[in-house]
Amino acid sequence: MNPLIEIKNLTIDFVLNNGILRACDNVSFTINKGEIIGVIGESGSGKSTLASGILNLVQAPGKISSGEVYYYTENNEKVNLLKLNKNDLNNYRWSEISTVFQAAQNALNPVLRIEEHFLETVYAHTDKMSNEEILKKAEKVLSYVRLDKSVLEYYPHQLSGGMKQRVLIALSLILDPKVILLDEPTTALDVITQWYILDLLKQIHNDLGITLIFLTHDISVISGVIDRIAVMYAGEIVEYGKVEDVFNETSHPYTKGLLDAIPTLHDDITKRKAIPGSPPNLIQDFKECKFSPRCYMYLNEECDGDKKKTEALYKVNGNQCTRCYKYGELTSKEIVKEGA
Ligand SMILES: Nc1ncnc2c1ncn2[C@@H]1O[C@H](COP(=O)(O)OP(=O)(O)OP(=O)(O)O)[C@@H](O)[C@H]1O
Ligand code: SF4
Ligand SMILES: [Mg+2]
Known part of the structure; x- marks a missing residue:
């Protein structure tokens, strides 16, 4: 391309x-x-x-x-x-x-x-x-x-x-x-x-x-x-890839939250889940992953939200990338820093 x-x-x-x-x-x-x-x-x-x-x-x-x-x-x-x-x-x-x-x-x-x-x-x-x-x-x-x-x-x-x-x-x-x-x-x-x-x-x-x-x-x-989707959160692209890849193998908790919130015509609306909390004030020096206060992994103490590690993107599949470094651990999948 x-x-x-x-x-x-x-x-x-x-x-x-x-x-x-x-x-x-x-x-x-x-x-x-x-x-x-x-x-x-x-x-x-x-x-x-x-x-x-x-x-x-x-x-x-x-x-x-x-x-x-x-x-x-x-x-x-x-x-x-x-x-x-x-x-x-x-x-x-x-x-x-x-x-x-x-x-x-x-x-x-x-x-x-x-x-x-x-x-x-x-x-x-x-x-x-x-x-x-x-x-x-x-x-x-x-x-x-x-x-x-x-x-x-x-x-x-x-x-x-x-x-x-x-x-x-x-x-x-x-x-x-x-x-x-x-x-x-x-x-x-x-x-x-x-x-x-x-x-x-x-x-x-x-x-x-x-x-x-x-x-x-x-x-x-x-x-x-x-054809392709890029997901933005608090000024950062947190995940991108072909739309079917991102839908089939969602690799960032924020994207997952967005997808879980979509109502469909045939759906029971009560099953839709809004992402808890609200987007952060962007006037701040973030000390942890920007999504951490709303992330179920962080809230369950399954991720420490290390800011440094979220300053890179990681390859998930072919051209799909995520900013969530925990994704690899969750799926036992090798994810590598993009360009690494
Ligand atoms: N002229 C401005 N002065 C100060 N802050 C601004 C200005 N324009 C945008 N911002 C801030 O920049 C951030 C991003 O705003 P932006 O309009 O790009 O968001 P958006 O994703 O397009 O939102 P929406 O879906 O509501 O259109 C917000 O925190 C907003 O308050
Ligand atoms: S890096 Fe950790 S806190 Fe940030 S989105 Fe991934 S699991 Fe959640
Ligand atoms: Mg706008």
């Missing part, structure tokens, strides 16, 4: 009056060309911060404290997005990597018609297309999300939530990106519309070969669509 985006040791901090909040902690992860990736984790785990880091869009009081984000161009040139100046970065945004931001439906300007959103978006990134060309292309990308061209004449308030979300997906496609980052793309929508939009995205992925990165707290919605 050819890499498309390589995130290396990315650390993002928010410098606040009461301390430094580490929202992304030494994140390393590679996204390959043509994949559909799901980054999942509870609210506050750092998903949106990671997305803004990948795009070098972290705003004060946030800052990228360390790390690199490499983008591989069509000629296999490796470009560190964090080292580009504003203009060069603008050339990559939208035409190479585009985004559908969290709560994006509110991002549509209420006083602009949809066609003006397309024109403004394109002009912000290139001057190589005429109005006519942009609107022709807008009709085409709207058809990918099964919206009629008449929508171009509408104001945002004339569209339903699902239509707005589809307009935003169409907008993200206007400059033929190679990859789209979708931050909670379906969260505000009803279940039927969620499935409909995911189905559309899968179709767009199949037809255009675009790499998709979903960032969401809702594992149940995306699990049927993604």
Whole structure:
């Protein structure tokens, strides 16, 4: 598989009056060309911060404290997005990597018609297309999300939530990106519309070969669509791998907790178990495994939560990795430090 985006040791901090909040902690992860990736984790785990880091869009009081984000161009040139100046970065945004931001439906300007959103978006990134060309292309990308061209004449308030979300997906496609980052793309929508939009995205992925990165707290919605999954907890990736491997051989207690909490249609809801406790305050110098206060192994004194040992990832299967060093002991399976 050819890499498309390589995130290396990315650390993002928010410098606040009461301390430094580490929202992304030494994140390393590679996204390959043509994949559909799901980054999942509870609210506050750092998903949106990671997305803004990948795009070098972290705003004060946030800052990228360390790390690199490499983008591989069509000629296999490796470009560190964090080292580009504003203009060069603008050339990559939208035409190479585009985004559908969290709560994006509110991002549509209420006083602009949809066609003006397309024109403004394109002009912000290139001057190589005429109005006519942009609107022709807008009709085409709207058809990918099964919206009629008449929508171009509408104001945002004339569209339903699902239509707005589809307009935003169409907008993200206007400059033929190679990859789209979708931050909670379906969260505000009803279940039927969620499935409909995911189905559309899968179709767009199949037809255009675009790499998709979903960032969401809702594992149940995306699990049927993604190839690989990365699980985030308190700013760290705690487990990643092919979705079927992570589901069949879950190797981190946090992932297990997330999976145990998913309700299904045929399920007895009382059998679902929420993860005890709540995510930690990220303004602290962690002395033990970040998940330890909520981990049944730690609470049963079966693991000492040695922080040092959780600073590495361990290989479980082929490409599946876990941050839980206890997993090997539990399964009598040899797990090795990744890259060791
Ligand atoms: N502008 C900011 N100023 C201060 N802290 C911030 C800021 N943005 C995010 N954070 C903190 O960074 C951490 C990660 O937040 P982030 O929004 O990335 O989480 P998330 O996983 O996207 O959550 P959600 O599922 O609710 O969208 C949280 O502790 C949050 O409070
Ligand atoms: S390292 Fe220990 S405390 Fe941390 S998740 Fe694994 S078993 Fe739990
Ligand atoms: Mg978010």
